[in-house]
Amino acid sequence: MRELARLKIVLKKSTTITDFIDLLTPEMYGHLVSAAKIISGYNPETKTFRASSLALHIGSTLKFVCDIAKKTIITRNPLFLHLKTETKQKIDVLQDIITNHWCNDLSNLANKCLNEKKWKKLKLLPLTADINTFNNYVASLADTAYEKLQNGEEIENNYKILAECVLTTVLVFNRKRVGEIQFLEIQAYERDFENINQEETLNSLTELEKTMSATFKRVVVFGKDEKEDTVVVARQLSKIMRVKKRKRTCIENYIEVVERYNLQDFRCHFRLTKTTFKIVLIK
Template sequence: MHMEYLRNRGNFAHNVDVLNAGVGNLVPRKQPRKDCQAQNFLHCIHCHGFFTKNVLWRHMMTCKFKPSVPQKPGKTRVQALCAFAVPPPPGVKVEFWKLLNNMVQDEVYSVLKSNFCIMEYGEHLYNRLGYDVGKHEYIRQKLRELGRLLICSRKNTSLKTIKDHIKPANFMQVVESVKLLAGYDSKTHAYRCPSLALKIGHNLTKISMLLESHANLQNDYSAAKDARTFRRVYETRWNELISAASLRTLQESKWNTPLLLPFTKDVQTLHSYLDVQQQDLHSKLSTEVSPQTWAKLAKVILAQVILFNRRRAGEVSKMTLSAYVCQNPSDPHEDVNEALSDLEKKLCQHFSRIEIRGKRGRKVPVLLTPVMKQGLDLLVGTRQECEVPRENVYLFARPSALLPNTELDQLADFLGHDVRVHRQFYRLPEGTLKLAKISKVLMALDQGRLAEFKGKTLDDINIDPEESQVTTTRREENDTAVPDVSESKSQKRDKGRQPFKRKMWEKEEILAVKKHMMSFITSCRVPGKSDCDKCLELEKVALKKRNWLAIKFYIKNRITALKNKV
């Protein structure tokens, strides 16, 4: 048995040298019946014997040198594990080699692993993004895109390497290969996979930059000039030949796509169910420590935080334990306190704010209700007793398990859009502003009453965190209030921009406008100055407090309201 192991180790060292050099004869554990290429073989991770891929899994089940101790859970694909057993080529990092060998061991994998430019591009991406395990799948995806391009080019063009794709003289062949790979239809001028064509274009430009930098370091000015010239040709012709049709295909595919939105009642039912589950699991875990109960409670609270904050799952699930323990206090500074209303001060006391990493490294806040914080405190306090590994840095960990190799990508700024505020709050600290203002919208969403505040600003919504009823400071009217421009323009502003003074439209004024301007509302046309002046002339008494701009904006707001109803 020991002699067999020594023989395998010797053959393993020989096979590694042959694979790295690309010259020589391989020594498999068993000779295959048919001739096979080198990429069809892999070494057993236990005995280092050389087997074909299609029988390797069978050998692994009965290998004499397989350890008797149970393997740690995680990635168990046989081919990936065995591929990592081969030492990395000279100059390739072990960490990047492990990332690479987690791919499916197919033709694309063999091609990209043997191409210098693709490997160089992969290491470039790993140096930038490798610290985040969630980005490893993205890196593998970029490499596989280039591997598929190279396979397609070798079958249909004279291009044999990725470096050949960067030469300006071969640009039209690159275009031909990309069209074939992305499924371009010359009759409909559409792509079967338009996003792939766009992604490959971006990858080629980045590779051209890497090749130019290497050429400059080696004083190869001819190669550097080729890379620069390729980018110039790319900037001039790529949009015409590839991007325009790809973007058009993407846009047209979204036409007439139904928008599926949940009913308010369904959202309320989900929140109610999670609240009941959270209370029940919290009580059980407080009474008796159990890894199963801990995991269930973590899932429920994770769902609550995602729903309440309207966050993408990847952002909240990656929240670290240190971020929760070192969360920012919600109490605003004394000077800031003076600029907040009593309600906003109460909201700052009610919610807790945690800042986590979002898309593109942005800092994004997450708000926690007292019930959520109470449950998270219990989870943190019982981590060790519930067998959560100490090396697991995430708040929503899994007891007695390793982390998955890939997670969802991080995305979006706070709520996915830019929230604008009045000038008087412009210089408030960012954390206090988001806690005091955005929490109103989140509570309205949580209660399923957001539709009641259509057209309202953040300052117009008053929600007591301890009550379920929601009130507004503005009177509910069927007609929208408009700014009195005549008064606002007549007043000189000495210090900055002041908010408009709004006047609610009286019933007599509304009837006067509808009498002469209803045709503009029904046809969704905004009237001009002459049309508004005619209305004022005919209704001098009823509209004596209005000017032509007030009438124009009233009609505009009515049209907007009609469009929103549709």
């Protein structure tokens, strides 16, 4: 919506349109291309884009808008009863033009610029010593928070620290993005298949794979795109998972009381915990 709003603001400076549906005509195609270049920061001298990804998918957005406009006309939406059948035909023609010519006029060059930027961008890899230092620091934080939770000290704050440590540990070890692992549910982690008799599979494993199977646990999660993703979790985290599960009820009851009595000072803290660190709070 923000992309379309920016597009409309630019077009209102060069045309006499009042509604966005006025743009969905074949005659406006040239204006749409020019406006897309402006909002994506196109430089005609260097033939580069400041926001190449925006120039890439603005064409798909316009085709989607055409589909919505045709649906409203066909279903006789009360807001668009004044539109005639010829309007739908013009939208069809514009959609065909975008499908056939947008790539030549904009997308190909934007894709070239995007790939060049990726190629020129340096990839900085951390040193092994730095990773070990970071892992040791996270482990010490987790151990301290774990002991305090066991003793019932500062349950809310230590639970949050423990959640951050678990999320960070799994994130670094699996080298994945936050969105791919933050939806790890406790039920998925607790599901155990060790007692299933799979001798053929076990015999086919190498000694290294057998050692890894004994040290790590394979968990399947559904990422933000609802696709299956495999996450490997160290079995040392099992004791942390157990204490988090026991303290969960205390945390959630506290959140319920905070929201019920509208305590503004505490709500932001727990809203952050409840949404960001889904790895331990999803049921």
